[in-house]
Amino acid sequence: MIAIPNECLSEIFNNFQDCYKILFSCLLVNRQWCRNIVPILWNNPLKDFRDVRIIKTYLLSLNAEEQAQLSPFGIMFPNDPKPLFDYTAYTTSIVDYNLCEGIKNWLDGEGRGITYYSKYDDYERIVRVIKSSLISMLLRKSKNLKLVDFYETVNDKIMMALVEILYRSAAIKNLNICFDNLESKEGKMLVEALHRNITPEYLRINDNQLGINEGRTNYVKFDFTEPWLSVTYNKNEEYHGIYLNSLYATGSLPTSIDGGIPKCKKIEITCESHDQGWSSYPQDQGTYNNSWTWGEISIIPNQNNDLRGHLIENESTTRYNVYTNKHAVKDWQTHNFVFLSDHPLVQSLQPGDIVGLYIRSCYPGWCNYIKRAEIKFYYTV
Template sequence: MITLPNECLFEILYNLKDYRRSLYSCLLVNRQWCRNVVPILWSELDVFKNKALVKTCLLMLNTEEQALLIPFNIMLPNNSKPLFEYTTYVTDINIDSVDGIINWLYHEKQEFHYSWSTVTKIIKHSLTLMLLRTSVKLKYLSVRGKAVNLLEKILIKSTSLSSLTFSRNELLPEDIKALAKTLCILVFRNVILVM
């Protein structure tokens, strides 16, 4: 049997990007198909809305990011590392919801001496740091809520970032100037300028 070159196979599979169920089936065909499907499935995700994605991403935290969670007694999954470094394929991240984190915490039946709000914020922060560190192909980033402490990391780490959307943030004028110089497209919605 003649096999298609990876480039051709990727183009064919990319046309199925809106048919995720079909792509999941393609994962199981063989290794070549799997290697071509994973980047498509992981390119655009709402990590923070899905408990399975939260669990997978928690497995990819480095020691520094894990250390942020230790004071809160957050028990990380003890599964083996994933076969792929999935987050390297991410091109589009939407950081707005904590539903997936809450669902993961509820499913894992974790108990804390801190409020759920505090725990979800620290997990969200740790996951965001990991995504910014590993998402080398990141082009579009949408951040809802306070992210001023992440601006430096966003600007330093993301060389391919072409669009950054902030909503419901408090930004200083110098933050906005630094962002405007760096990005091609800058969208602000419900942003409070702190003077």
Template sequence: MIALPIECYRAIFNNLYKDLFSCILVNRQWCRIIIPILWSDTKKHFKNIKLIEMFLLTLNAKEQALLIPFKITLPNQQKPLFEYTSYITSVNNDLYHGVSNLIQDRKYETGDELRNAINCSLISMFLRTSKNLEYLSLNEVICSQLIFENLYENTTIISIDIGSCNNISRSNAMDVLIKVLYKNSNLTSLNLSNQIERVRSSLNSIGSDGGKALADVLCQNKFFEGSESSK
């Protein structure tokens, strides 16, 4: 019997999504093909506490260091068999809801600092590990230096949503955002949503060079969804 090419298996499995969980158990080859398909679209499960705990297992030393001041207990299970986060293509606001659910379930002290620290560590981890990440929604965590570093190095993201960021007007956030936009030639969508006035108000703080860089970016062939530049 002639073996089917892996590409054929992928095409078949992509049309059998509801049956993939049972197909995983058939053999190792099918499992290796199906796992990336299942994990490419996990955003609708981000509110699940178990999933957030699994993500925490993937943090490296730098990302874990963000959580040390809060003295929280990280999961101590074995690391997952597959690098599941490498298959994720989209991270939306449900991740932040999942983190809030985890904090409530663990009965940690509620507060923005702990929630933001966990969000920062997870977003940084996704930027570092995901080889297929295309969409990223950033909340108030945008001002994390670790996120800045990983976002600047990322070459796969084509769409960023910062419409709900409350601190985009901080000069360091604007500086890094401009650098990211200027460097990332793959970016085709930037949702500024309610941030137009904040961006305008921050132009004085980023100086003439920063303003020129931002203007250069806006003049490139990019589509900025939800902003005045798309009108």
């Protein structure tokens, strides 16, 4: 009997990657089938890490340094024999929320007195420490990571491990992390690594304002699907009023990264807004004629970079219109405007400058409504 090539077996078994019972039965047929099926079963184990058996197997893969992080908490490691396969090497996705759920299940069942009913702060700290050790191990051993999703702020050590992977591998396609210090050494190295390895198809970096003193109202997303890098600032908050000259949303390029000084190529503004929905000029309704609600954009002078107020003194005298609402239309309208590289706004923008979107209205009764805005910078290094 002619043996089926491994490439053919892998192609066949991949069609059953969601059918765990079928794959497990096939795994017992012979060694060749077993070697082809184990990587499929463990590339995204049970889809979410919540199974206690998976956590036990992962704990067996910790090295001495990763185990040492857990020693102060009196955690008893599994004493099972070493696995036949290096299962962790096949992992292609790390979702730390699901990892936390699995750790809690393991603690509640085998944590030797450490349960949810322990002191809450201690329990949550132990979960975080175990999670940190397991993530460090997975980043160290996984050979083909495709998805990394950290919903909690990651520490510098994990960030550096992720940077090393990005430098040496082009496999990661989806990266979603919460890291609130892109101005740090680790943050700059992350941006530089992502600039050199532009393969991610989807990337979010949450809770970061790149040094802007404005709190964290806006949401930041980096995108690498274009020929150049881009950074996006989103704000989702409904606001309205008359006689408006209010700063609604802001965004800025980083001052620098290890690769050099970022050069802005274009700015794209998208927002949703509408007029107050009535007027005494029926001939203009539904048109842009005599509409007195609109939006403007400008570079905010450096002396006004405390953005907690509405910036009345020393405001920029040069503003550019980005949208006008339709006269007396109360339905939400999506506006999109792009400033290309030859526009004075783009040409004058320097690294570290802050761009602000102002919402405007004038005359009694002319009320400007806005609920969402996005400022997107495209740049090269």
